[in-house]
Amino acid sequence: MQGRTGREMELPEATAEEARVQELLSRMTLGEKVGQLSQVNAPHEGEGIPPDFAEAVRRGWVSSILNGVDVEIVNEIQRIAVEESRLGIPLLVGRDVIHGFRTVFPIPLGQAATWSPEIVREGARIAALEASAHGINWTFAPMVDIGRDPRWGRVAECLGEDPVLASRLAVAMVEGFQGENLSDHGSIVACAKHFAGYGASEAGRDYNSTFIPEGELRDVHLPPFRAAVEAGVGTLMSSFSDLNGIPATGSRFLMTEVLREEWDFDGFVVSDWDSIRQMAVHGLTEGDHHSAAVAADAGVDMEMASRCYIDHLESLVEDGHVSIERVDEMVSNILRIKIRAGLFENPYRDPADYPEPGNDDHLKASYEAAVQSGVxxxxxxxxxxxxxxxxxxxxxxxxxxxxxxxxxxxxxxxxxxxxxxxxxxxxxxxxxxxxxxxxxxxxxxxxxxxxxxxxxxxxxxxxxxxxxxxxxxxxxxxxxxxxxxxxxxxxxxxxxxxxxxxxxxx
Missing domain, CATH: 3.40.50.1700 (Glycoside hydrolase family 3 C-terminal domain)
Structure with a gap:
């Protein structure tokens, strides 16, 4: 950008970021835009990169891969995306890094028993460093669902029953994973999940229905998510459970009214595994085509694992059921996080640049967390x-x-x-x-x-x-x-x- 004198002027960081998003968006075909909304499972370990998988990446039909931990394979897939696709957009590499990577820390419920944001932050930071060395740049943590029924299996993964404590520790975990800046060495994108109300599954049965009055939802279940958003969390994950009869993945109230309009969240929302397709199982939608339209309208930006978006979103736009403006918003949200994470400048990972996993300092931190978590x-x-x-x-x-x-x-x-x-x-x-x-x-x-x-x-x-x-x-x-x-x-x-x-x- 040039001023009146013809000299180059620096744009404010936020403006430069949005200009970069819009420049990329302006060059994308509809198919490439839909590709940015798709996360697929990485090739199975030991099978290399199948030709059809490589071609999908090359064509821009893949935005993120899931569960790839072989850094050589991950780097090669990134190379195909960056050097062989038309636009060179790098991939997000997701993994459940919940309470440690090679060095394991107490389960999140145990970490909550420490009552120590410092311990939680340090554990997340160490996990981020070890995961990043394996090519991972995005974790599906922290899980900030409030769990009050100990029969529920995922109570082990939550940060306890108190929204105040869970909020404080959610912030600490986001700070640990993401560092001071998402583009810093060893930082990975965090994801607050499962938005929202999943921890209230009836009778402690996983995937069961939840019935939560709005007052209780806002007082108990939403505060940790809001705290994570205010701490700058890059992504949220929609729950595959329903909330008061509506699958959370199809809830415009949650994904748009609360998250975007009330909280001003500018990252992106990823579905839980197969949760867009499963809206038909819930009975909300008539099939994959309808599920894609409902999820897009609700505010889910990226689809994990299933193919409702990649198979149906182009025709939904062409038929006028989903607006191109909505698709552009979804893609922009994802590109914004890729830019903030520094993936365009540094898409590859070299294990030699990171501390040895399980080193003495990491083990000492894990030991201290275990001691402090004891009751x-x-x-x-x-x-x-x-x-x-x-x-x-x-x-x-x-x-x-x-x-x-x-x-x-x-x-x-x-x-x-x-x-x-x-x-x-x-x-x-x-x-x-x-x-x-x-x-x-x-x-x-x-x-x-x-x-x-x-x-x-x-x-x-x-x-x-x-x-x-x-x-x-x-x-x-x-x-x-x-x-x-x-x-x-x-x-x-x-x-x-x-x-x-x-x-x-x-």
Whole structure:
């Protein structure tokens, strides 16, 4: 831009950003615009890049890939997008980086128990660095649904039941993932999910209906999302559950009236997995064609996994059911985030530019988060002093019992795709290190799995306890027993664990 003197003038940052968006938009065909609204699953690990996949990227029919963690493959797919497509628009690379990457932190509910924004922020920052080294530039976190029914499997992934605490920690997590600037080294785009009301699933059953009066919705369920928006979160994800009879993905009230008009959100909204197509399953729409129109009108910018947009949006525009102005808004929202993330300038990732995953500093931060997340419910007096911490000067033999005493993988928690169990230190390992030969340790697993109902090894556990000065039991649930689509009808210890506790306590 030139002033009256003919000298170059710098545009304000926001104006320059919008000018760049509009310049790109002006050169795009309708097919390329629709392509920017499509996220597809990355090629399966080990199969390389199939020719038809590469061609779709080359033609501009792909805006984002999901679940690609092989940095060489991700970089090659980016190269095709940047160097071989007509417009050279880079891809967003999404992954569920929920509570760590290689270095795993406590589940989000555990992080909420720390009451520490600093710990949550640091955990997200470390996760962003490790994920970025693998080519990931977008995470589907934080999950800021308010969870008040412990039977709901995804309560493990939320930040608790209190909207004030969840809001504070949502901001901390967004700041950790995105850094001071989205284009900074190691920053990745955050995504507040699931907008909105998903945590109120009836009877704690995942994907169930939610019925929330607007006053409660605004007082309880929306504040963490608004806090994330005010903190600059780049994206939101629509919920695939319904809200008061309308699938959230088709709710213009949520996606446009609240998010855009009330909160001035200028990032983009991505659907949850297949949630646009599933509006027909809910009974709201008559099929994929209708679902695409409803989602676009509601305010969902990018479709995850399914093909309603890519297959039907062009014809919907041509037939006048969706306006080209609406499509331009959707594309602009996505381009804006790609620009802010610095992807046009730096689309590739080199692992050598990042700290080694699972390094000592990262593990130290994870350890501190785990310590601070612990909740001591009871500490009875024994011999005129609290039982904990154990006094090794008064103990000669310790019985370590239970299915979770030496399970490095299980203690990583739910929703961990990239965690490294070899970095996980189990209670049995820690006790042996702490005792350093000052007491004998006898370990009895007793149950093969937490949900095991066999009592075949109870006698061995009881005998070990009877020989010991103190018995330590490590009980709980396997990671697979919580998380998405893994709800509980009750929250009692699964399997025969309560019976084991009773037997050892006699």
């Amino acid at each position: 001591l419910l009871k500490n009875d007096t024994h011999a005129k002093s609290p039982l904990l911490p154990l006094d090794l000067d008064r103990i000669d033999r310790i019985a370590v019992i239970g299915p979770l005493a030496d399970e490095a993988g299980e203690q990583l928690g739910t929703w961990v795709f990239d965690g490294d169990p070899s970095l996980s230190v189990t209670p049995l390992q820690s006790i042996r290190e702490a005792v350093e030969g000052r007491a004998q340790i006898e370990y009895v697993r007793a149950l093969e799995k937490t949900y095991d109902r066999s009592r075949d090894h109870f006698d061995a556990a009881c005998e070990a306890a009877s020989r010991a000065d103190v018995a330590l039991l490590f009980l709980g649930e396997d990671a697979i027993l919580s998380g998405e689509a893994h709800c509980r009808s009750n929250i009692a210890l699964p399997g025969a664990q309560e019976a084991l506790l009773a037997a050892v306590s006699e």
